[in-house]
Amino acid sequence: MPKVVDHDKFREELLENCFKIFSQKGYSKVSIREIAKETGLSTGSIYHYFKNKEDILEQMFSYIRKKNFGKYQELIRDVDSIEDRLKIITEFWKEHIDDYQDLMLLSIDYLRNNNSIKENKMFHDFSVFYITALSDSLELRTGEAEILFTYLMGVVMNSLLIPDVVKPENHISLIYETLKTRTETDGDKRPESIDTLVNRLFTSKRR
Amino acid sequence: MPKVVDHDKFREELLENCFKIFSQKGYSKVSIREIAKETGLSTGSIYHYFKNKEDILEQMFSYIRKKNFGKYQELIRDVDSIEDRLKIITEFWKEHIDDYQDLMLLSIDYLRNNNSIKENKMFHDFSVFYITALSDSLELRTGEAEILFTYLMGVVMNSLLIPDVVKPENHISLIYETLKTRTETDGDKRPESIDTLVNRLFTSKRR
Amino acid sequence: MPKVVDHDKFREELLENCFKIFSQKGYSKVSIREIAKETGLSTGSIYHYFKNKEDILEQMFSYIRKKNFGKYQELIRDVDSIEDRLKIITEFWKEHIDDYQDLMLLSIDYLRNNNSIKENKMFHDFSVFYITALSDSLELRTGEAEILFTYLMGVVMNSLLIPDVVKPENHISLIYETLKTRTETDGDKRPESIDTLVNRLFTSKRR
Amino acid sequence: MPKVVDHDKFREELLENCFKIFSQKGYSKVSIREIAKETGLSTGSIYHYFKNKEDILEQMFSYIRKKNFGKYQELIRDVDSIEDRLKIITEFWKEHIDDYQDLMLLSIDYLRNNNSIKENKMFHDFSVFYITALSDSLELRTGEAEILFTYLMGVVMNSLLIPDVVKPENHISLIYETLKTRTETDGDKRPESIDTLVNRLFTSKRR
DNA sequence: TATGAATGAGGCTTCATTCAT
């Protein structure tokens, strides 16, 4: 191990590694010794960087979330058209579906570890950010963004648990098509009735 | 300790207990000693009924699934109108949302424990049954039933991870309204365009 | 399990089975449950026939020893010529080398189980019988019979531990040849010097 | 507990202790807790030095073998006369008969534990070394060395199982006398007939 | 007689964490 110069940068590398390790096996199946081995540190040194095992999970989650948010925001920063944004966002989802699965699983690991659901700040922040971001970037009402996010989480979950039944590509494409149609309608003229969005999905062309 | 007479019946009681215990703390945080204590048996006796800890989870999952299916089918057995069925089903969901959360979490526990995603038969059977049942009882196309199931799983997941943001009642009511509208349309006249179901959800009145 | 009529016969069958099971895996690796399963009894019933696990080993050893002795004596009962007996005995060894291995291993298992060497009556009786029988049937001096038995036990042991180095057939053939040569000499004329038996072995033709 | 500095040296001390403990009670009757207690470590620390219980046995066997070989070779290093070597070697055997008993028993323990006879490398290496060493140092043909080794193993085994019948001193003395006589004959003139070594043993003066 | 459910001590092993060096 080279002498660490940039303390923060080194910690980020550590967290990146930890994300890899935790994602593969799940929080409770990864031992400190294993983390030490994978990061090239000694077990003792791990405790210089982190208070304890749970602290690793928390710091890691926070770091990954920020990184993901950064990427997300950068992607749509200079894109003006809603339709283009929609395309970019849905493509981003397709590419990063595995990361979302990992984050979701790790959130659950965390939940299981602290049986205080209340304190599950990690996933909460993640969700609120995403719902807001969706609402802003796609000009959706909050309720719509929540539905979209919820549906997306269902896709993430099922593509993990029943990968042969639920293929994320299909569902994401469907979301894309649905929202695209909707987007084409002028903002003011979008129907307020419930006869629209879910409806579209259910009557989509698939299968 | 009274001698157990009906082996299978007793095992079901055990499984019922195990579901309670596992749901509270998660599979890996529950020790065999704890199971033994809660069920009033000795550790050794647990192994008289189950091959090992994983076997408890599997048998339990299978048992709970069957029980839930049974209840579900009984509920809609003699109900002819699709609309009535829809009402019953969505009510059933609202009442059993906690069970679905538990089953989902336990599926993930199982997944984490056996890192062979392929063999996650437990959740798979559950999903296939539900998708088929939804399709049959609500006269939905398979693709529609998959979407519905996926969205529902998103609701279940989020009501767990971000309970202050996603309230299952709201989403389930929304599904109810959406499908009710759709149901009112005559089967033959239901639009084939993508302008319907998801669309309806997205333009619902909520918030 | 059919109702047991001939109690003794049934017990012998049990012991025969136990010998098979113990030989394969060694005393301490065989559980009572396994014995019960293999013999078609319940664990409880095992304790009707035997006081405890160790008792099974003892009774079994005693039974097998008697059976083996019986066979041995029957073989040479009507054989007058020493040379013929020698042939029969050495052939018998070749055929039963596996049994001797098993008996030796089980003796050791027993020894390990009771760390009182003194009480190892099982192998002791076996040895004394064999040394006497060899001495009688081959007209060897006691000291010679002891040497022969000791060498034979070395063969048994090594053919077990280093089967690719020590082949029992070769050693037994060698014993046969050596003793045959000696036997041909008239009893009275056999040299008393130490210049004979071991000597012959060491200068045998085998590599 | 003082911090251990020389990892390897400490492990050897541990192995020395383990040999003592295993020899007394046999591999399977010694628990890790017992090993920990006897060596003054915690159970956890045992696993810092060894992969698992079997690994202790293997490393121990390997270590003891090397140590024994070392002593053996040192003893005869500067001895030119075959006769002197013979004396030294047989004396060495008499002194170390207990160690050989222990090693043999532990080999069998190992065999019982891994029912793959093929992989019993431990005793195999031991045997091959000894046969070669005997052949070299006493100028015996390989076949002769194998016979000698086999007989010796018989002595070791029987002095364990039937100590009142087979006294190792006697047998070893006999081997000494037999080989001494043989040795006195000039190498070239040693008879090739089978009339020698075993023959000598069988007609020895004992009893 | 015969059964097999029940026991609970004890087996091996893993683990997060500490601390002397």
Place this chain on the structure above:
DNA sequence: AATGAATGAAGCCTCATTCAT
């Protein structure tokens, strides 16, 4: 700042034996 030896509680599981039925 870094190391890795040491800890010991706790994990899962097996076992010989007993005893109510």
